[in-house]
Amino acid sequence: MSLKDILEKLVQGKAPILLSDSNKDWEAGALLETLSEPMLKRAAYFQPGMYIAEINEGGYLGTVLYKVKQKAQEAQL
Numbered sequence: 001m002s003l004k005d006i007l008e009k010l011v012q013g014k015a016p017i018l019l020s021d022s023n024k025d026w027e028a029g030a031l032l033e034t035l036s037e038p039m040l041k042r043a044a045y046f047q048p049g050m051y052i053a054e055i056n057e058g059g060y061l062g063t064v065l066y067k068v069k070q071k072a073q074e075a076q077l
Contacts, residue, residue: 002043006044007032009046015028018069021066051067
């Protein structure tokens with residue numbers, strides 16, 4: 001599965017999560033709009049509630065690309 005496939009599924013499912021890299025927290029849709037095609041085509045694995053990691057050439061999990069964070073609940077009036 002590609003990183004693009006994972007991000008598209010998160011957007012379609014309206015997952016209440018943020019994806020955190022070393023610099024910033026991202027919405028899945030924002031990553032789809034800003035990442036380059038080569039980055040989106042990378043083979044990746046999504047571990048729900050934990051991370052998105054690349055799959056290296058040997059077929060093993062490689063670098064963690066994004067850590068999964070739950071969105072803060074909005075205050076209810």
